[in-house]
Amino acid sequence: MASDDVLVRSCRQEIVKLDLKIKAKIQDITECKGPLDVLQNLNREVNFLVEDAKSKIEELINLAKELDKETDRILLTEEANNHSEQLHRSLLCIRKANIQSKSTIEKLTKEALTSGQVNPELRARRTKESMAKTANQITENMMSISRTLANEVQLGQHTVNNLVTSSSQVSETHEEFKNMSGHIHNSKKLLTKYDRRKSTNKWLIVLAMIFFFATVLYVVKKRLFSSNAAVVLQTNSIPGKTDL
Numbered sequence: 057m058a059s060d061d062v063l064v065r066s067c068r069q070e071i072v073k074l075d076l077k078i079k080a081k082i083q084d085i086t087e088c089k090g091p092l093d094v095l096q097n098l099n100r101e102v103n104f105l106v107e108d109a110k111s112k113i114e115e116l117i118n119l120a121k122e123l124d125k126e127t128d129r130i131l132l133t134e135e136a137n138n139h140s141e142q143l144h145r146s147l148l149c150i151r152k153a154n155i156q157s158k159s160t161i162e163k164l165t166k167e168a169l170t171s172g173q174v175n176p177e178l179r180a181r182r183t184k185e186s187m188a189k190t191a192n193q194i195t196e197n198m199m200s201i202s203r204t205l206a207n208e209v210q211l212g213q214h215t216v217n218n219l220v221t222s223s224s225q226v227s228e229t230h231e232e233f234k235n236m237s238g239h240i241h242n243s244k245k246l247l248t249k250y251d252r253r254k255s256t257n258k259w260l261i262v263l264a265m266i267f268f269f270a271t272v273l274y275v276v277k278k279r280l281f282s283s284n285a286a287v288v289l290q291t292n293s294i295p296g297k298t299d300l
Contacts, residue, residue: 064132067116071139074109078102078146085153090161095154102150106143106204113139147204 081102088095113136120132 064116064119067112067119068135071109071112071116074105074112075139075142075146078105078109078143078150081105082146082149082153085150085157088157088160089164092161095157095161099150099154103204106147106150109139109143110204110207113143 081098085095085098085102088098116136116139117133120129120136123129123132
């Protein structure tokens with residue numbers, strides 16, 4: 057159990073660190089003014105960080121499944137879901153930052169070409185080529201971010217399903233405890249009733265024994281009295297017998 061706590065704490069710290077690094081990269085992308093290679097490198101770096109964050113969130117979900125208490129599993133799963141939602145918001149910010157950086161790079165490129173002593177036809181061709189190249193690179197970055205967002209949505213759905221399943225299990229357990237409590241209450245009433253009847257039966261047995269012995273004593277006493285009376289009558293009826 058202690059090892060699980062250490063793993064959960066370490067995973068939480070890694071997620072927080074990665075979140076801070078992603079936010080820093082988003083700021084760098086927003087402030088990027090070119091060239092295009094710099095923007096591409098920033099996007100590659102932030103994509104690596106996003107993948108690491110996704111991996112850590114999945115690890116946190118797996119750790120939640122291994123916990124013993126149902127309430128702890130639900131709380132940790134909800135925490136993982138919150139981190140997943142935060143990562144989803146960060147991906148939206150990355151997309152917004154790329155759009156802003158693209159606009160800035162295009163504007164600066166136009167200004168540089170306009171201010172330079174370049175043949176108008178050549179300048180126009182370079183502008184189109186630069187803009188097309190920039191657009192293609194930004195489009196690729198957007199597609200990559202969109203794929204990552206789709207994965208995040210799928211992960212969030214998986215987390216929600218886990219929460220629903222855990223909640224259902226908690227409800228079923230609660231109902232089982234309620235039924236068990238009812239059975240225990242009924243059993244207690246039956247045991248109490250049984251104890252009262254057992255006590256009553258003991259007194260009935262005692263009274264029956266008393267009545268039985270009283271009857272036996274009465275019968276014995278009656279017979280002894282009848283026997284003594286018969287002997288006396290028989291003695292008195294013998295002729296010529298006198299006392300000594």
